[in-house]
Amino acid sequence: MSEKKKTFGSPSSSLPNIKTDFSEWYNYVVYKAELADHAPVRGCIVIKPYGYALWEEIKKILDKKIKDTGHENAQFPLLIPEAFLTKEADHIEGFAPELAVVTHAGGKKLDEPLVVRPTSETIIHYMFAQWIKSWRDLPMKINQWANVVRWEMRSRPFLRTTEFWWQEGHTAHETADEALLEAKTMLTEYIDLAQNYLAIPVVAGKKSESEKFSGADTTFTFEGLMQDGKALQMGTSHIISQQFAHAFEIKFQNRQGTESYPFLTSWGATTRLIGALIMTHGDEKGLIIPPKIAPCQIIIIPIFHKSMANHEILAAAEKVEDLLKESGLRIKIDRDSESSPGAKFYQWELKGVPLRLEIGPRDINEAVVIFTNRITGAKKKVAWGDLKDFAHEELDTIQKMLFDRALKKRAEKWHKREKLTDFAKDLEEKGGFYQTGWCQSRECEAILKEHKASTRCLIEEKTFDTCFNCNAPSVTDVIVARAY
Numbered sequence: 001m002s003e004k005k006k007t008f009g010s011p012s013s014s015l016p017n018i019k020t021d022f023s024e025w026y027n028y029v030v031y032k033a034e035l036a037d038h039a040p041v042r043g044c045i046v047i048k049p050y051g052y053a054l055w056e057e058i059k060k061i062l063d064k065k066i067k068d069t070g071h072e073n074a075q076f077p078l079l080i081p082e083a084f085l086t087k088e089a090d091h092i093e094g095f096a097p098e099l100a101v102v103t104h105a106g107g108k109k110l111d112e113p114l115v116v117r118p119t120s121e122t123i124i125h126y127m128f129a130q131w132i133k134s135w136r137d138l139p140m141k142i143n144q145w146a147n148v149v150r151w152e153m154r155s156r157p158f159l160r161t162t163e164f165w166w167q168e169g170h171t172a173h174e175t176a177d178e179a180l181l182e183a184k185t186m187l188t189e190y191i192d193l194a195q196n197y198l199a200i201p202v203v204a205g206k207k208s209e210s211e212k213f214s215g216a217d218t219t220f221t222f223e224g225l226m227q228d229g230k231a232l233q234m235g236t237s238h239i240i241s242q243q244f245a246h247a248f249e250i251k252f253q254n255r256q257g258t259e260s261y262p263f264l265t266s267w268g269a270t271t272r273l274i275g276a277l278i279m280t281h282g283d284e285k286g287l288i289i290p291p292k293i294a295p296c297q298i299i300i301i302p303i304f305h306k307s308m309a310n311h312e313i314l315a316a317a318e319k320v321e322d323l324l325k326e327s328g329l330r331i332k333i334d335r336d337s338e339s340s341p342g343a344k345f346y347q348w349e350l351k352g353v354p355l356r357l358e359i360g361p362r363d364i365n366e367a368v369v370i371f372t373n374r375i376t377g378a379k380k381k382v383a384w385g386d387l388k389d390f391a392h393e394e395l396d397t398i399q400k401m402l403f404d405r406a407l408k409k410r411a412e413k414w415h416k417r418e419k420l421t422d423f424a425k426d427l428e429e430k431g432g433f434y435q436t437g438w439c440q441s442r443e444c445e446a447i448l449k450e451h452k453a454s455t456r457c458l459i460e461e462k463t464f465d466t467c468f469n470c471n472a473p474s475v476t477d478v479i480v481a482r483a484y
């Protein structure tokens with residue numbers, strides 16, 4: 001390899017095999033595709049510009065959905081009085097081990113410690129109590145884009161980090177039915193984001209009592225199945241327990257003129273979605289980003305050659321770039337004239353750009369460009385006059401291919417099995433989703449721990465008469481898997 005190629009990482013540390021070394025493959029892609037970098041504080045990551053641009057594309061879609069469904073964005077403080085966290089028993093019990101607490105500031109010990117928000121229910125409910133006085137103030141529908149801190153002992157970039165970025169929606173309603181509708185509406189919006197933008201098929205349903213959010217009556221989840229057979233919780237939507245409204249004294253005068261407590265929800269999705277798309281779509285060449293959320297949908301590689309001056313080749317590349325940009329595509333030219341085309345192809349494939357466009361002296365003379373599809377590697381010569389149509393159609397095709405391919409892979413790993421004894425071995429060795437019956441007792445659920453697995457969600461199907469573990473009747477089907 002030439003010296004120049006070394007700028008893409010030392011040649012000896014090549015991309016690990018995705019099939020045999022998934023975990024190493026994941027780390028390599030995160031760092032070498034320049035999504036993130038290591039931070040000096042353990043458990044934290046730096047999101048690099050390419051990774052952040054990807055997050056911004058996801059945010060753009062989700063923020064529009066949040067606003068279109070009647071919510072407004074606001075910003076609440078990073079620091080929360082520690083006493084707020086202790087007001088709701090389940091909430092503090094769930095979060096206590098993960099809290100970062102500020103005890104000193106301004107050069108002295110604080111009278112009252114402050115916690116760095118692990119989530120913002122408490123501070124937002126405190127404010128709701130002051131803002132909600134009458135049924136006319138309801139529903140109150142607020143969203144916050146923020147960072148939160150949950151101390152992590154074992155971190156993995158984008159999947160589990162001490163500090164992460166997310167949106168958290170918090171709403172208050174007059175009736176329980178309205179709160180249920182809200183939680184389900186936002187779950188539906190998340191599913192649309194996952195499937196129609198991130199191209200990740202998901203299964204959605206309720207969490208079990210032991211898996212739900214600390215302080216929720218009901219938690220809805222949507223989960224993807226990663227290529228290594230492990231489930232990934234991609235986001236949640238909760239109906240918050242009435243104890244919160246009582247603890248924070250959020251009271252309002254109802255339509256009958258008497259005092260009521262509102263019904264609350266919260267829902268969130270995080271930078272973990274980036275981890276989900278890496279693990280769903282990646283291949284032996286690296287990342288593949290679905291076109292709808294790719295920060296760069298087409299990378300133009302000018303093929304420099306002595307038969308034509310570099311500036312002439314670049315001028316033609318810019319003309320092509322302008323044409324495609326006009327039609328609303330996100331596009332970039334790799335202007336580096338030092339690296340070889342091969343090294344550039346390698347790097348942009350690793351970064352998962354869905355379409356590559358090459359243009360060199362011969363193409364310029366013929367008024368054509370060469371497109372390469374990131375998934376199939378298929379090349380196509382396209383005349384300048386057909387550029388826009390071809391690019392849009394091919395990106396649509398890639399978006400669809402990614403979803404179909406992920407759906408097919410999931411189908412191969414989604415099994416219906418009657419008894420744990422039938423699937424325990426496969427569950428441990430091969431992973432996958434196991435759809436089975438469950439009596440909904442904690443005792444039967446706890447057995448799954450012995451196989452490093454858990455219930456992921458209850459689904460609205462009933463295939464089995466009895467529980468996977470005991471002979472009691474099954475209430476509904478449940479998805480069992482090992483999970484991140």
Ligand SMILES: [Zn+2]
Nearest residue numbers: 439444467470
């Ligand atoms: Zn049972």
